[in-house]
Amino acid sequence: MSSPVFLDISEFIQNPIRTGIQRVVREVIRNWPAEQSLRPIAMNAEADGFYYLPEPALDYALNLDRRTIVTRAETAERLREHDPPNRRRAAHIRRGDRILTPELFYDARRVALHHRLATEEVQLFYIVFDLLPWTRPALFNIGDAAALMPYLQLISRMPKRCFISTAVKAQFASRVLRQPDSEDAGVAIPLGADGLQLERRVFDPSSRTFVCFGTFDGRKGQEIVREAFLKLNHDNGERLIFVGRVPDEPARHLLPVLSDRSDTIQVITDASDRLLADILGVARASIYLSPEEGYGLPAIESLYSGLPLIAHAELPALSDIPASGQLRLNSTDPEIVAAAMRRLLDDAETARLWDEAAGLELQSWGTYGRAIANWALL
């Protein structure tokens, strides 16, 4: 067995929530090759160092995605029980050790710690998710932009970067390093597409249901999809199902979608895995219109299940796969989206796209975990 890889998941253990980034953290841990040693650690701010995460704490945080919804307060209480500060065991990081950080973080002390470790010739590896906080700050209504800069400066200084898509890597090279043609930006390893663990389906022409995934966060374009759908003829039982969480205060422009009570449109805001599988089991195609995503995992996951996809061409997740089984759009104009949906109501055309989707070789999380381990141990 080679020397261990330390996994800095300070944010994951201190604030475990169901974000896309933390999903990747879970998959990295679950799919890390058994023959390789992985030592999850977190920062101990008082000691300006790291400590080993106790197994119960890690198990609890790791399996939060499989539990029913728990409150933040309850989560914090459980973690205090499993990870009492007075019983933390220091992780002594030495020259030559490898630390993999699969997180985005803005804690200036943590950034400073990483900089210090770099000077001590510790090998630092970063999974880089996206640049939206810096390129599209309005999406997150960021007020204190200066607070986000130490992390960006850190990863621009550290050479071992693994991007979740080629698109993000290219963006980092051209906009952060300003060396678009450089090979020094890092590697791109696309995320796993098999998270829903569904069997691949075959095309059933009687299915006339479109499914549109995504949180109602205001930028997924559900209102455009609805408008496009309403332009169809609806002669043969066409239906549209939206699946996604609704924030406490959804954007005003989404209210027509959320309040739609028509027979042909359905909004499912809290789908279990089983319900999700059932929906994908009756769907004809999926739609994912947002170009402003860190990745766009739902689009890849629906493709993995065999469904053709209507998506924005700039979705980062598509940058690492061929265009097979997809209608990639360069616009979010409802007319253009409606035209794509009409194409997918044509049985012959749809059958062809189903065949193409079936032929796609999409990466699994298992492959992803091994690829990350190999990269960090290279």
Add this chain to the structure above:
Amino acid sequence: MTEFGVETIYCDARALQDPNYRYRGVGQHSASLLSALGKARASRRHPKLIALVDPLAAPLDRIHENLFDEVRSQPRRKEHGPAWFLSLSPMTHDPTWIAPLLLDEGLHRIALFYDLIPLSMPDRYLSGAAQRIDYVNALAWLRCYQTFASISRFSADALIETMGIDPCQVFVTGVAVRERLEPPVDQPPLSRAERRWIVVAGGGDPRKNPECALRAHARSEILCRAGLRLAVFGNYSPEMQQELQRIYLSEGGRLHVLRFYKDLSDGELHQLYREGLATIVASRAEGFSIPIVESSAAGAPVVVSDVGAHPELIEDEEARFDPDDPDRLRSILERLALSEDFWSGLRTKQSALWTRYTTSSVGQRFLDELNTRVGGLAAPTVRRGARPQIAVLSPLPPAASGIADYTAATLRPAAEVVDLHMFTDTEDAKPEQAWASLQPVSAARNALRRFDAVVGVMGNSHHHVEVFDHLMTYGAACIAHDARQTDFYVHLLGLERATTVASSEAGRSVPAQQVLDWMHNPRDLPVLFLSEIAENANPLFVHSPTTAKLIHDLYDVRPTVLPFAQYRLLPPGMMLPQQRRRARTLVGVHENETLLTTFGFVGQDKAPKELIWTVRMLSNWGHRVRLVFCGQAHPLSKASYEALAQEIGVEHQITFFDRFVTDETYMQYLSATDVAIQLRQYKLGGLSGALNDCIAAGIPSVANEHLANAMLAPSFVRRVPDNLSPLLLAETILAIVDDSQVRSAALGEAQAFALEHSPARYSSLLLNGLGVEVPLQRRAT
């Protein structure tokens, strides 16, 4: 249309707030007439009766408040349509407070008129210079009224003769006796034998002259033998009573028959009159005399001094005396004591007197006269061809205020076509040839009548306190420079007032701490602290369409947008290559160094940390840049920004000033800089004088979208998102630096922009917004 042909009656109700008047003669008379108006209002479609009260004085008593439909604290007309203005006390309360109404040609102005006694007794009432000035001032404003409701013929004649008022403008109402002093229906008068008093109507004012009555009584053996004691009522202090007792003793009187009464209830007073053989009213001057009517109502004959309005109330000369002739009074009193016929005859002649002065008859007279005399409103007079007179209330140079400079520079062109009268509290403001006059702000209220328009200029500094007070009291057009007035309220009007206004604007109770938080973090402000200015300004001018929209959304007032003018005179040729090279040498910029400058006071809302990180990004990319904060930085803030610069390794590329930046240095950096960056993190439509300068100079600049749009900035001001990102800032700066054509294009665009934003155009738009018609040949160009 309503009963009186008007929709609204505004009433200066300060007399009902004043403890010296509210429950005494003026207050009682006013209340009875207002009550008559109230009864008329209750009958049919009635005009709205609005009390205008001084917010700094005592509030109206509930009994008075109920006389009105509404109470307002600003003496201004808001309703459209025909309206009256009624003053309850034109000579006793500062007329300049209600100057906007007295000058409003759209109002019919009515005064309740009492007397001109101070003119006939100047030693008593006008002994001081201030008193004389106030009285003459009140007399001058009295001419603004069109109709006078006088309390007596005597007062009416004095008004007509002394002031030269047209008799047609004056009518007489009399004064009503209070209803509780009217005789009860089932109460017969006492017989003469039952009456044991001679009653003297006195009062604290020396002109009431009780001394005459005391002397007359003390000198009379007859009255003494008849057992007729002397009762003096009025508000006399113990010292005054002792002095009167001394006089009484010195004239031979015996103190046990002299009684003083004060603070009598209406019932007690009525009973005192009723038990009197006669009432003496010995005053030296009266515009009316309510004790005469009250005594009549109680069935007691009255003997009065032969002055003022007394003869028109008591026509019988046998019942009148010279106030300086106690023996004449004594003889009348003795005759009353001795002769039942004389007493009965006098009582009979006077018995019906009070019935002409009941509340209903006085009120009806008032209403009838108003209906008869106040016809259609005359159209306002227009002076054609005259040069418009504009008053501007503003700080002026050399006040340390950008607004002072702005006002002076942008209004100079207006002075070519109108007479600009500048009112300022800037102590050492120098008269300019352009100004028709230069006076303190406090003087403006005395001259409102002269102006076609009055414009207050508001900002957040102490230079605007008097302007604000004027605006709140008299109303005016207003140029609101700032997008919010938080600092003005907190620092200059006090946290309590700021909290009150914040709560009013937010529609909920806002804690004081939250107001302070908002002041320090304007990004979080949900309101603008502009509601009072918006309410009192007509019209309200702002410089940003964004602010205008916010004001409309928040306060339902639609401001007029005056595009911010370029007012600073930049040195000619400062952007020529050789001048720029020279400036760059002077400020120490290397030839291959890119100079980034952000102008103006350094504050958190101008995103200094983001700018420092921007330097870090540009340095990462191999660019040699220097960032200059060309404005004073607070030492504490500066230390934190320098610490950040040091932490990320750009400390040698950042320059701060810890002192006020001189004009010379400012101009050098304007000339030397490659890219100007002006950011504002709060989104209230605020403007930037510095960005204005950058645009005027044609400097390729970067600004966040909100600020750039508020400034209507040209395209050479590149926009970055309001949610800032040093990455985007750095990219935008590089795009400018890499564009070799950008500077020449900017200069061309700047010239076109300058024409649209010139002081001349600003002046022209302002005058247009004020509704001031300027003859074509005189218009500013």
